[in-house]
Amino acid sequence: MSDEDSCLVQKLSNYIELNDVSRAQLAALEEDERNLPKHTDVHATGATGDALYVVKKGWLYSYMDLPDGRRQIVKIHHPGDIIGFQDITLKVTTTTLRTAEPVCLCPFPKRHLDVIFRDSPQLTALLFSLAVREQTILTDTIRAIGRMSARERIAFLLLDLISRIRSINRNMSNTLRLPLNQSEIADTVGLTNVYVSRTLQSLEDDGFIKRDGDEIILLREEGLINMIDYDNRYAEIDTSWFPQ
Amino acid sequence: MSDEDSCLVQKLSNYIELNDVSRAQLAALEEDERNLPKHTDVHATGATGDALYVVKKGWLYSYMDLPDGRRQIVKIHHPGDIIGFQDITLKVTTTTLRTAEPVCLCPFPKRHLDVIFRDSPQLTALLFSLAVREQTILTDTIRAIGRMSARERIAFLLLDLISRIRSINRNMSNTLRLPLNQSEIADTVGLTNVYVSRTLQSLEDDGFIKRDGDEIILLREEGLINMIDYDNRYAEIDTSWFPQ
DNA sequence: CGTTTGCTTGAAGTAGGTCAATGTGAGTGG
DNA sequence: CCACTCACATTGACCTACTTCAAGCAAACG
Numbered sequence: 228m229s230d231e232d233s234c235l236v237q238k239l240s241n242y243i244e245l246n247d248v249s250r251a252q253l254a255a256l257e258e259d260e261r262n263l264p265k266h267t268d269v270h271a272t273g274a275t276g277d278a279l280y281v282v283k284k285g286w287l288y289s290y291m292d293l294p295d296g297r298r299q300i301v302k303i304h305h306p307g308d309i310i311g312f313q314d315i316t317l318k319v320t321t322t323t324l325r326t327a328e329p330v331c332l333c334p335f336p337k338r339h340l341d342v343i344f345r346d347s348p349q350l351t352a353l354l355f356s357l358a359v360r361e362q363t364i365l366t367d368t369i370r371a372i373g374r375m376s377a378r379e380r381i382a383f384l385l386l387d388l389i390s391r392i393r394s395i396n397r398n399m400s401n402t403l404r405l406p407l408n409q410s411e412i413a414d415t416v417g418l419t420n421v422y423v424s425r426t427l428q429s430l431e432d433d434g435f436i437k438r439d440g441d442e443i444i445l446l447r448e449e450g451l452i453n454m455i456d457y458d459n460r461y462a463e464i465d466t467s468w469f470p471q
Numbered sequence: 472m473s474d475e476d477s478c479l480v481q482k483l484s485n486y487i488e489l490n491d492v493s494r495a496q497l498a499a500l501e502e503d504e505r506n507l508p509k510h511t512d513v514h515a516t517g518a519t520g521d522a523l524y525v526v527k528k529g530w531l532y533s534y535m536d537l538p539d540g541r542r543q544i545v546k547i548h549h550p551g552d553i554i555g556f557q558d559i560t561l562k563v564t565t566t567t568l569r570t571a572e573p574v575c576l577c578p579f580p581k582r583h584l585d586v587i588f589r590d591s592p593q594l595t596a597l598l599f600s601l602a603v604r605e606q607t608i609l610t611d612t613i614r615a616i617g618r619m620s621a622r623e624r625i626a627f628l629l630l631d632l633i634s635r636i637r638s639i640n641r642n643m644s645n646t647l648r649l650p651l652n653q654s655e656i657a658d659t660v661g662l663t664n665v666y667v668s669r670t671l672q673s674l675e676d677d678g679f680i681k682r683d684g685d686e687i688i689l690l691r692e693e694g695l696i697n698m699i700d701y702d703n704r705y706a707e708i709d710t711s712w713f714p715q
Numbered sequence: 716c717g718t719t720t721g722c723t724t725g726a727a728g729t730a731g732g733t734c735a736a737t738g739t740g741a742g743t744g745g
Numbered sequence: 746c747c748a749c750t751c752a753c754a755t756t757g758a759c760c761t762a763c764t765t766c767a768a769g770c771a772a773a774c775g
Contacts, residue, residue: 291614294700299614313607316600316709321607321702341712344596351595352588356560358602363557363565365609370535370543372617373661377763408721417617419764424723456538458565465562468585621731652753666731668755 233257235281238307238395242353242464249347256281256309257333269324269332278334279311285330286406289322290414300415303327303388303407307395312358315340328406348470356464363460372417375455377426380416382451385436385443386459394461401445477501479525482551482639486597486708493591500525500553501577513568513576522578523555529574530650533566534658544659547571547632547651551639556602559584572650592714600708607704616661619699621670624660626695629680629687630703638705645689 236253239245245253260283263269269280269287287304301322304310314320315337343350364387371383389403405412409427410420418426430436435451437444445451480497483489489497504527507513513524513531531548545566548554558564559581587594608631615627633647649656653671654664662670674680679695681688689695 291610292700293614293618294697297618299617301610301613312603315712316603317607317704317707319702321610337712345714351599355595355599355602358599358606359556359560361606362602362609363561365606365613366535366545366565369545369609369612369616370537372613373543374537374541410721420722421724421765422763424721425763428723453538456536458563460561463562465560468559468581470589654753663732664754665733665756668753669731672755 233281234283234307234395235309239350239353241395242356243349243466243469249350252343252347252350256335256339257283259333259335261332261334263326263330263332265326265328267326269326277336279309279314279337279340280324281333281335282306282308282310283331283333286327287324287330287332288327288407288411288415289324291322298414299417300411303415305391305395311337327411352469353464353466356466360460360464367458367460371455377416377418377422378430379455380418381412381423381426381430382435382454383457384412384416385445386448386451386455386457389445389448390459390461401448403443403445404441405443406441477525478527478551478639479553483594483597485638486600487593487710487713493594496587496591496594500579500583501527503577503579505576505578507570507574507576509570509572511570513570521580523553523558523581523584524568525577525579526550526552526554527575527577530571531568531574531576532571532651532655532659533568535566542658543661544655547659549635549639555581571655596713597708597710600710604704604708611702611704615699621660621662621666622674623699624662625656625667625670625674626679626698627701628656628660629689630692630695630699630701633689633692634703634705645692647687647689648685649687650685 233254233256235256236245236250239253282304284306287310288300289302289304289310290298290300292298304324310324313322343354367383367387371380375383385403385405388405389401392403393399407415408420409423412418413420413423416423427436427438431438435445435447437446451457477498477500479500480489480494483497526548528550531554532544533546533548533554534542534544536542548568554568557566587598611627611631615624619627629647629649632649633645636647637643651659652664653667656662657664657667660667671680671682675682679689679691681690695701
């Protein structure tokens with residue numbers, strides 16, 4: 228695989244062998260580009276709900292509000308992710324999308340997806356599998372937020388993010404670049420920014436992590452894994468039943 | 472539709488017009504039956520992970536444990552639900568399945584699903600849509616557990632359950648049969664049984680609900696909806712893009 | 716070089732947890 | 746038909762993990 232491959236192609240070829248037709252179809256999703264600065268809400272340009280996005284560069288997140296302004300971040304998006312599947316099936320947009328740092332985004336209309344659904348049963352099966360895996364990850368998150376202490380929730384977030392990044396990059400580094408401020412971390416794991424600060428310090432004091440700017444080094448990853456019985460969901464997808 | 476239709480057929484025909492072939496395929500999923508008493512864990516009978524289930528009667532739930540015994544219920548299952556999709560894509564079983572009351576379950580091997588995936592693009596699209604909608608609902612749950620007070624979480628649970636049941640039954644009653652004890656409710660919304668008791672009482676004192684045995688009457692449903700900005704996800708699925 | 720954005724720190728408050736006792740209704744067996 | 750049990754719900758007293766509020770500080774930025 229060359230360096231010029233799109234991140235989407237790079238991500239999906241982790242699971243199946245993509246032929247040239249599929250590659251072309253996927254590459255077509257990244258034709259347009261849009262650059263956005265840090266901390267801006269992304270709104271669909273054209274007809275509402277028609278646009279999906281492939282992330283080309285940078286982190287984003289989707290969040291939901293409560294009536295009084297409380298906020299919950301429900302998903303963090305990385306390069307290679309497709310954003311907006313939920314808007315295909317549910318007409319109403321359920322979340323707001325926001326950049327965590329400068330981002331490059333490729334918007335495409337949902338009819339471009341139809342092509343894939345129609346012509347590539349193999350890619351369809353993969354997208355289905357990824358959707359179901361997503362359920363598992365959300366389920367893990369519910370377990371974390373519903374039943375874990377602050378320290379354990381932070382451990383969960385760090386392990387989840389580093390496992391996910393490793394599943395694409397394959398570099399086995401234990402350093403995680405985390406371009407989120409502590410209020411965003413708080414809104415992800417259901418705490419306050421103040422307590423996130425204290426908890427990160429305490430994890431650092433106990434030698435689990437080391438912080439350096441926006442990077443976090445996991446010094447005792449095994450310890451964190453044991454702390455919460457963490458299961459890496461990004462490792463394996465069963466592709467044996469896929470058509471072709 | 473006749474009364475003898477399987478609950479699975481009944482549920483899915485809410486969204487698309489099922490032809491006879493599809494109906495037969497779906498009915499085949501409910502050939503075997505297994506009756507289970509209240510509060511028993513369901514284990515696969517044959518080869519591990521091979522079995523999926525259609526719920527024919529009764530409630531169940533899936534839960535996950537923490538190292539020290541804390542428990543989080545991540546999904547409640549009703550008649551008509553298919554349980555076990557996650558085990559198709561991920562080989563590891565991620566949750567434990569347990570009956571909340573006496574239950575009738577129809578186990579079937581996953582290769583029976585292959586038939587549907589191969590022969591009915593329309594049903595495939597529907598299953599994909601349901602999987603994506605499930606993400607939205609899990610996301611709503613994360614919002615509730617991550618950011619809501621005890622009272623709001625209980626409101627969310629009640630509204631979610633009654634909306635879901637209405638989407639199949641279409642009877643517009645405001646009474647919800649809730650065959651879960653307060654420890655199970657607690658493990659669903661991330662509280663303790665004691666505090667669930669106090670919160671239900673407080674909701675009753677304020678005239679939001681009335682309790683009668685295992686039934687809960689929502690006296691001021693609008694009030695509960697406004698309290699948490701509840702969105703009913705069970706109402707609409709966009710089937711316009713489905714093949715055929 | 717002033718302003719903003721984000722992190723840290725301290726003090727005080729509270730929502731919900733923990734522990735333990737009591738109450739209660741539905742079986743169940745004699 | 747009564748006694749016993751068992752599973753649940755309730756109640757009270759106390760506790761703590763986390764929140765809230767507010768101030769100070771450092772680094773980035775225009």
